[in-house]
Amino acid sequence: MGRYLGSVCKLCRREGEKLFLKGRRCYTPKCSFERRSYPPGQHGQRSFRGKDDYRRQLRAKQKAKRIYGVLEKQFKNYYLKAVQQKGGTGENLLVLLERRLDNIVYRLGFANSRRQARQLVKHNHFLVNGKRVNIPSYLVRVGDVIQPREKSRELAVIQEALEQVQQRRIPEWLELDTDKQEGVAQALPDANQIAADIQTQLIVELYSK
Numbered sequence: 001m002g003r004y005l006g007s008v009c010k011l012c013r014r015e016g017e018k019l020f021l022k023g024r025r026c027y028t029p030k031c032s033f034e035r036r037s038y039p040p041g042q043h044g045q046r047s048f049r050g051k052d053d054y055r056r057q058l059r060a061k062q063k064a065k066r067i068y069g070v071l072e073k074q075f076k077n078y079y080l081k082a083v084q085q086k087g088g089t090g091e092n093l094l095v096l097l098e099r100r101l102d103n104i105v106y107r108l109g110f111a112n113s114r115r116q117a118r119q120l121v122k123h124n125h126f127l128v129n130g131k132r133v134n135i136p137s138y139l140v141r142v143g144d145v146i147q148p149r150e151k152s153r154e155l156a157v158i159q160e161a162l163e164q165v166q167q168r169r170i171p172e173w174l175e176l177d178t179d180k181q182e183g184v185a186q187a188l189p190d191a192n193q194i195a196a197d198i199q200t201q202l203i204v205e206l207y208s209k
Contacts, residue, residue: 053205054206056199056202057202057203057205057206058206060198060199060200060202060203060206061075061202061203061206061207063198064093064097064196064198064200064203067114067196067198068097068100068103068114069102069114069115069118070097070137074137076207078093078096078097079093079203079204079207081096082096088200089200089204090191090200090201090203090204091190091191091200093200093203093204094189094191094194094196094198094200095188095189095190095194096139098189098194099139099140099141099185099188100136100137100138100139100140101121101126101128101133101135101136101137101138101139101140101146102114102117102118102121102136102137103117104140104146104174104183104185105117105120105121105126105146107170107171107174108146108165108170108174108176108183109161109162109164109165109168109170109176110126110148110158110161110162110181110183111157111158111161112157112160112161112164116157116161117136118136120152120157120158121133121134121135121136121138122134122136124149125148125149125152125155125158126146126147126148126149126152127145127146127147127148127149128140128144128145128146129144129145130145132149140185141185142185142186142187142188143184143185143186144184144185145182145183145184146182146183146184146185147180147181147182147183148181153181158181162178162181171189171193171194172193173185173186173187173188173189173193174186
C-alpha cells in the first residue's frame with residue numbers, strides 16, 4: 001500500500017486549517033500553519049477560492065483522506081463498503097475510518113499523531129486481544145483490547161505520548177487504563193463522538209455523481 005511522503009504541513013495549509021498531522025508540534029508556535037496559513041505554492045497567497053459545489057465536495061474528501069492518512073484507492077474502498085452497510089453512508093464512512101487500528105492507537109494516546117501510530121503498528125509494537133497486529137488498516141471491533149507489547153511499553157515515543165494525552169480528550173467510546181497501558185473499544189462511535197470536522201454529505205455527493 002502506497003503512502004504520502006511529502007510535507008504534511010503543506011496538507012494543512014492546502015485545506016486552510018490545522019489537521020494536527022504532526023502531533024505535539026501542531027500545538028506550538030513552530031507549527032507552519034501559524035506562520036503561513038495560505039495555500040502552498042508560488043501563487044498560494046492569491047490562489048482562487050471559488051464557491052462551486054465540486055470544489056467544496058473535493059475539498060471535503062481531500063480533508064478526510066488527509067486527516068486519516070489514507071490514499072484515494074483505499075478511501076474509495078471505505079466509501080463503497082459504507083454504501084453497503086445499513087444506515088447513513090456518511091456516518092458509516094466515518095465509523096470505518098475511526099475503527100482503523102492506527103487511529104485507535106492515536107485516539108487512546110499511545111502516539112502523538114496518526115502517522116506516528118501507523119509507524120508503531122507497522123513495527124510490531126501493538127497487540128490486539130493479546131495477538132500481534134501490524135496492519136494499520138485493521139478494523140477494531142467492540143470489546144477488542146489494544147495495548148503495547150511488553151517490550152514496547154517503555155519506548156520513549158509511547159511514554160511521551162501518554163504524558164501529552166491530556167491535550168486532547170479520549171473519545172467516550174474508548175476506555176484507557178493508564179496503569180496497565182491498555183485500551184478497550186467499548187462501543188462503535190457515532191457521528192457526534194467523532195472529533196473531526198468532516199462534511200460527509202459533501203463526500204457522498206461527490207462519489208454519487
